[in-house]
Amino acid sequence: MQMIRKTIVITLGVAVVLAGCAPAQSPELIAGQVETSVAATVQYQNDIGTAVALTVNAQLPTATATLTPTLIPSGFATLTPILDTATPFVVVSGGGGGGGGGGSSSSSKKPKYYCTIVGQVPGDGSRGTILKEGDPLDVRWTFRNDGTITWDPTWIWEFYSTSIDTNVADNYGLTMSSVGTQHSLGVTVQKTQTVTLGVHLTAPTFQGREPIHIGTAWDLNGDGSKFCIADINIEIIHPGMTP
Numbered sequence: 001m002q003m004i005r006k007t008i009v010i011t012l013g014v015a016v017v018l019a020g021c022a023p024a025q026s027p028e029l030i031a032g033q034v035e036t037s038v039a040a041t042v043q044y045q046n047d048i049g050t051a052v053a054l055t056v057n058a059q060l061p062t063a064t065a066t067l068t069p070t071l072i073p074s075g076f077a078t079l080t081p082i083l084d085t086a087t088p089f090v091v092v093s094g095g096g097g098g099g100g101g102g103g104s105s106s107s108s109k110k111p112k113y114y115c116t117i118v119g120q121v122p123g124d125g126s127r128g129t130i131l132k133e134g135d136p137l138d139v140r141w142t143f144r145n146d147g148t149i150t151w152d153p154t155w156i157w158e159f160y161s162t163s164i165d166t167n168v169a170d171n172y173g174l175t176m177s178s179v180g181t182q183h184s185l186g187v188t189v190q191k192t193q194t195v196t197l198g199v200h201l202t203a204p205t206f207q208g209r210e211p212i213h214i215g216t217a218w219d220l221n222g223d224g225s226k227f228c229i230a231d232i233n234i235e236i237i238h239p240g241m242t243p
Helices: 002-021 027-059
Strands: 089-096 115-121 129-132 136-145 156-165 182-184 193-202 212-222 225-237
Touching: 115 225, 136 225, 156 225, 193 212
Parallel strands: 129 225
Antiparallel strands: 089 193, 115 136, 136 193, 156 182, 156 212, 212 225
């Protein structure tokens, strides 16, 4: 605005000089010429101000767009394995069993946590156990305490691992037992005594036209030491399928 005022003053001065030098003109004509000159000057200043504002705005940083997160539909498939119910159980505590290890071995050289599997029902035959989808199976292992300490009733009989042999990706993750299901030993097992432990399994439904094979393993956890690892391998077929 200060610049506009200076421009108007200069313009008026120029108009007075021109009026003095020019041939005789009416005061009204001179006033009209001055008003036209002042208006043109003001418009010119406004145009400059608009151009400066546009230049400043063009140099301002561009605002960053806010990203809206994409929500996964509630029905979106997950890779959670299909787990079947498994009930581990203690079957029976045996009496004295056969001696563990050779006669020349001293007790100080025997492992603290050690066992021998002296029985399994059903056994892993040449072809293993064959089940149809949905078939239940009770598996029992008989262990003998061949270590140097007595097994405590609070020790845990627990799931150890599982494996699957299949050529269909949709079958990966299937299992015959619930991962993490566990049960306390429940009985005291002295050295050379036996105990029978077991699990209840269920054959899962699977995809494909070829049988699948699942191996499941369990262990005895004594004060954090996993030993007495026992497993069974099972072939699963569709109803009506030839083993």
